[in-house]
Amino acid sequence: MVFEAGPLNEQMVISIKEDAVSGTSLKSLVQGYLLTKQTEGLSPHHIKYCQGIMGRFLWYCDKAEWPDAAGMLTEWHIREFIGYVSSAVGRWDKTGNGSASSSHKASPRTVHHYYSVLRAFFNWGVSEGYLKCSPVAKVKVAKAKPKVIQPYTTEQINKLLAVCDHDLQHNCKLLGARNRAIILTFIGGGVRLSELVGMKIQDIDTKNGWIKILGKGNKERMVRIGSLAQKALWRYFTYRNSARSEVWLTEEGKPINNHGVQSMIVRLKKRAGIQDSGGAHRGRHTYAINFLRVDRNPFNLQYLLGHNSLEMVRRYVSTLGMEDALKAHEKASPADSMGLK
Numbered sequence: 150m151v152f153e154a155g156p157l158n159e160q161m162v163i164s165i166k167e168d169a170v171s172g173t174s175l176k177s178l179v180q181g182y183l184l185t186k187q188t189e190g191l192s193p194h195h196i197k198y199c200q201g202i203m204g205r206f207l208w209y210c211d212k213a214e215w216p217d218a219a220g221m222l223t224e225w226h227i228r229e230f231i232g233y234v235s236s237a238v239g240r241w242d243k244t245g246n247g248s249a250s251s252s253h254k255a256s257p258r259t260v261h262h263y264y265s266v267l268r269a270f271f272n273w274g275v276s277e278g279y280l281k282c283s284p285v286a287k288v289k290v291a292k293a294k295p296k297v298i299q300p301y302t303t304e305q306i307n308k309l310l311a312v313c314d315h316d317l318q319h320n321c322k323l324l325g326a327r328n329r330a331i332i333l334t335f336i337g338g339g340v341r342l343s344e345l346v347g348m349k350i351q352d353i354d355t356k357n358g359w360i361k362i363l364g365k366g367n368k369e370r371m372v373r374i375g376s377l378a379q380k381a382l383w384r385y386f387t388y389r390n391s392a393r394s395e396v397w398l399t400e401e402g403k404p405i406n407n408h409g410v411q412s413m414i415v416r417l418k419k420r421a422g423i424q425d426s427g428g429a430h431r432g433r434h435t436y437a438i439n440f441l442r443v444d445r446n447p448f449n450l451q452y453l454l455g456h457n458s459l460e461m462v463r464r465y466v467s468t469l470g471m472e473d474a475l476k477a478h479e480k481a482s483p484a485d486s487m488g489l490k
Contacts, residue, residue, distance in 0.1 A: 173279045175219040194343040202266040235260045257293035264290040300435035308421035323388045330381040335432025337378035342429040348396040364455040437465045
């Protein structure tokens with residue numbers, strides 16, 4: 150279930166405020182919150198993400214037959230919901246397209262995302278005067294511990310590209326060219342999945358390899374993709390026969406979405422015999438690590454990745470340092486160099 154926020158009018162505002170007196174309807178409050186997020190200038194991707202989480206929260210509230218009055222929800226309701234997110238397999242009774250991510254237990258990072266969105270929602274309800282207190286106030290969820298960043302290896306990338314080239318040579322020219330261009334745009338430009346999906350034709354300078362990206366918080370930046378990706382894009386455009394402004398299209402000529410790209414990468418990895426975990430975002434990691442191998446300036450990487458701070462960049466620097474240390478150990482292992490028998 151995805152809760153869609155429609156246009157706000159005066160009658161709806163009056164209705165929400167009247168509900169506040171008698172016990173605000175949870176569904177009404179969620180609608181008001183999402184409409185507020187839309188007016189804050191946040192990116193469409195972020196708004197859609199919040200809509201998804203709040204929609205699934207409402208789904209669970211209905212399933213559990215919880216009170217519709219938001220003020221009657223307690224910390225124990227929130228704890229039960231967070232427990233469901235963290236432990237349930239086959240969440241949301243979802244089947245078919247998009248159900249793969251809910252078919253197994255959620256990661257600690259995903260659980261924390263749900264917690265963060267709910268906390269922001271109920272804090273907003275308190276600050277706007279619709280709620281006396283937040284049921285999330287006493288609920289604590291530990292942040293997920295950062296995992297060791299593992300970029301794709303050169304061998305793995307070549308295997309993925311080989312599958313694309315095979316399709317190009319066997320009457321799947323559009324998809325082969327498109328998928329090769331997507332892989333190289335991730336590896337060559339370090340873009341986020343949502344940024345790639347949101348690319349428009351008019352934002353690409355194919356001659357120089359520059360792409361204008363709309364990132365988090367509707368912030369624009371320029372990225373460069375390199376000559377290999379430029380050539381791949383050029384080839385893709387020779388097979389792409391459409392007047393649509395979106396860059397990446399399906400065989401039916403429709404814009405591909407986040408799930409479509411992720412599914413495509415899963416299929417490519419399976420065909421290439423790559424069993425490691427990770428999908429589209431691992432391409433961004435690969436870009437970052439390999440950029441630092443050539444240019445050790447973290448501030449350049451921060452801009453190119455579109456990060457507000459150096460926190461994530463420090464993780465890339467740390468990963469690169471770990472790799473360098475492990476390679477040095479191959480040459481200077483104490484147990485191997487001491488003459489032990």
